[in-house]
Amino acid sequence: MTVKKLTPEELLGLDKFAVDEEEPHIVLDKTICAKCVDKPCLVVCPAVLYTLKDGEMNFDYAGCLECGTCRVVCKDKGIIKWTYPRGTFGVAYRNG
Amino acid sequence: MSDEEKFDAIIIGAGPAGAACAYVLAKEGKSVILVERGATAGEKNLTGGRLYTYAMELVEPGLYKQAPMQRKVVREQIMMMSANSAITADYVNYDFNTDMPQSFTVLRAPFDEWFAGKAEEQGAMLACGILVEDLIEKDGKIVGVRAGDDEIYANVVIAADGINSFIAQKAGLRDDITAHSVGVGAKEIIELPSSVIQDRFNLNGDEGAARVIIGGTEGVLGGGFLYTNQESISLGVVLNPADIARSGKKIHDILQELKMHPAIYPLIKDGTTVEYGAHLVPELGFSGMPKKLYRDGLVVVGDAAGMCMNTGTILRGIDLAIVSGVAAARAIIANEGASDIGVAYMQELEKLQLLPTMRLYGKYHELLSNPRMISTYPNMMNEIMKMMFSVDGTLPKRIDKAIFGIVKKHVTFGQILADGWKGFKATT
Numbered sequence: 129m130t131v132k133k134l135t136p137e138e139l140l141g142l143d144k145f146a147v148d149e150e151e152p153h154i155v156l157d158k159t160i161c162a163k164c165v166d167k168p169c170l171v172v173c174p175a176v177l178y179t180l181k182d183g184e185m186n187f188d189y190a191g192c193l194e195c196g197t198c199r200v201v202c203k204d205k206g207i208i209k210w211t212y213p214r215g216t217f218g219v220a221y222r223n224g
Numbered sequence: 225m226s227d228e229e230k231f232d233a234i235i236i237g238a239g240p241a242g243a244a245c246a247y248v249l250a251k252e253g254k255s256v257i258l259v260e261r262g263a264t265a266g267e268k269n270l271t272g273g274r275l276y277t278y279a280m281e282l283v284e285p286g287l288y289k290q291a292p293m294q295r296k297v298v299r300e301q302i303m304m305m306s307a308n309s310a311i312t313a314d315y316v317n318y319d320f321n322t323d324m325p326q327s328f329t330v331l332r333a334p335f336d337e338w339f340a341g342k343a344e345e346q347g348a349m350l351a352c353g354i355l356v357e358d359l360i361e362k363d364g365k366i367v368g369v370r371a372g373d374d375e376i377y378a379n380v381v382i383a384a385d386g387i388n389s390f391i392a393q394k395a396g397l398r399d400d401i402t403a404h405s406v407g408v409g410a411k412e413i414i415e416l417p418s419s420v421i422q423d424r425f426n427l428n429g430d431e432g433a434a435r436v437i438i439g440g441t442e443g444v445l446g447g448g449f450l451y452t453n454q455e456s457i458s459l460g461v462v463l464n465p466a467d468i469a470r471s472g473k474k475i476h477d478i479l480q481e482l483k484m485h486p487a488i489y490p491l492i493k494d495g496t497t498v499e500y501g502a503h504l505v506p507e508l509g510f511s512g513m514p515k516k517l518y519r520d521g522l523v524v525v526g527d528a529a530g531m532c533m534n535t536g537t538i539l540r541g542i543d544l545a546i547v548s549g550v551a552a553a554r555a556i557i558a559n560e561g562a563s564d565i566g567v568a569y570m571q572e573l574e575k576l577q578l579l580p581t582m583r584l585y586g587k588y589h590e591l592l593s594n595p596r597m598i599s600t601y602p603n604m605m606n607e608i609m610k611m612m613f614s615v616d617g618t619l620p621k622r623i624d625k626a627i628f629g630i631v632k633k634h635v636t637f638g639q640i641l642a643d644g645w646k647g648f649k650a651t652t
Binding site (some may be wrong): 130131132133134136139140142143146166168171172174175176193194195196197199200201211212213214215216218219220221222223224 | 261262263264266267268269270271331332333334335336352353354355357371387388390400401402403406408410412413414456465466468469471472473474475476480481483484489492493494495497498499500501502503504
């Protein structure tokens with residue numbers, strides 16, 4: 129193996145996740161996001177989970193590293209819910 | 225629930241602050257429940273990182289010897305990076321590894337799991353896989369916690385739930401964190417054989433190197449770090465979220481560029497990235513701490529209390545978390561009445577020199593949030609070095625004129641004076 133630039137998908141593929149299929153721990157109000165001019169979440173999420181699809185904000189909570197950065201930069205409060213995943217769910221670092 | 229079923233203390237979060245608090249309390253015979261949202265302690269936690277050993281000694285002398293530490297740090301390095309070059313100051317001192325090594329590099333998943341296990345051995349109840357959602361309040365006093373349909377009661381609740389501390393927020397002790405008060409860290413664990421790490425970093429056996437990187441963040445406020453573990457390298461960046469948004473550059477891209485930097489790549493080449501993590505870090509030091517760290521029935525410890533400091537050469541967080549956990553435990557042991565615990569906790573934080581140290585470094589973050597510190601000066605220093613080592617057969621400029629020319633290209637003398645004054649004011 130040699131060191132090379134890795135994509136966010138490749139990086140997240142290395143991590144262990146127990147995805148809570150029943151209850152997303154982060155929820156957006158996309159109508160608020162649509163009106164947000166800066167959309168800083170698109171840039172700051174270390175896992176790049178916020179994307180624009182046909183102009184609409186798209187978020188995949190499955191690869192979330194639970195850092196909280198999106199919440200602290202969210203200006204228009206389109207993130208209407210940000211909690212930690214329910215117990216045992218979410219990312220599980222083996223090194224940390 | 226009757227009084228018999230009430231715990232002396234509920235600790236939310238089995239990180240170093242929570243585990244230290246649980247250990248000391250349980251050892252003293254207190255009934256303690258340590259509640260952790262991860263399936264195991266440590267699996268949600270991330271560090272750069274290193275741990276200063278003195279803090280473990282407060283928990284129990286010699287306990288650190290059993291801990292799954294990585295390497296004993298004897299090499300302290302500062303790297304000033306420009307696009308294609310870097311200056312590295314490598315300070316080695318074997319006094320850092322005497323009878324008790326000053327610090328160890330650590331990985332949090334194994335370390336935290338071990339530490340919580342030690343608290344359990346002392347008699348604390350470790351309850352993993354449980355997310356505490358709310359506090360239970362009665363007559364203005366915190367009397368317990370709620371997790372799903374379960375309610376747990378105690379004489380005192382310790383919020384050791386990390387930087388996002390929703391518990392401290394629910395207790396009304398602080399507002400949600402802001403983009404300017406934190407850094408976001410992203411890190412890769414890159415595996416390499418132990419012997420390769422020792423050769424590349426000039427280390428004997430289980431000795432280690434710790435490196436802060438100035439520059440190398442593509443002009444975004446923040447910095448980089450590199451720590452040698454037993455069989456891996458922790459390489460990462462910590463950046464200001466507001467400045468990332470301003471720059472439009474993604475943190476994972478900045479980390480990928482750092483990996484490929486000509487001065488970093490040879491250190492990690494042939495390695496295998498096995499994990500990628502991200503976490504927030506308190507960045508404002510003392511001024512970022514909540515004004516009050518307690519209320520009747522609750523105290524806040526560790527990252528949840530903003531206990532983190534960065535002097536430019538020293539990054540501390542885990543040790544402060546442990547010290548605050550010990551301080552909370554001592555306050556609880558010395559006071560039967562919950563209402564006296566908060567004040568006693570603050571006194572312990574003073575006595576253990578945590579608050580005085582945080583006050584001393586209180587303004588350092590102002591220095592480090594100067595954009596010139598993270599790109600202008602590193603670039604200037606690199607250019608000066610290049611001039612000093614370049615030979616091409618032409619007549620060189622006189623050295624004073626050459627340096628003057630380079631400095632003038634990067635900064636005005638007004639800026640140098642202003643930065644010097646700011647530096648003087650922040651450090652005195």
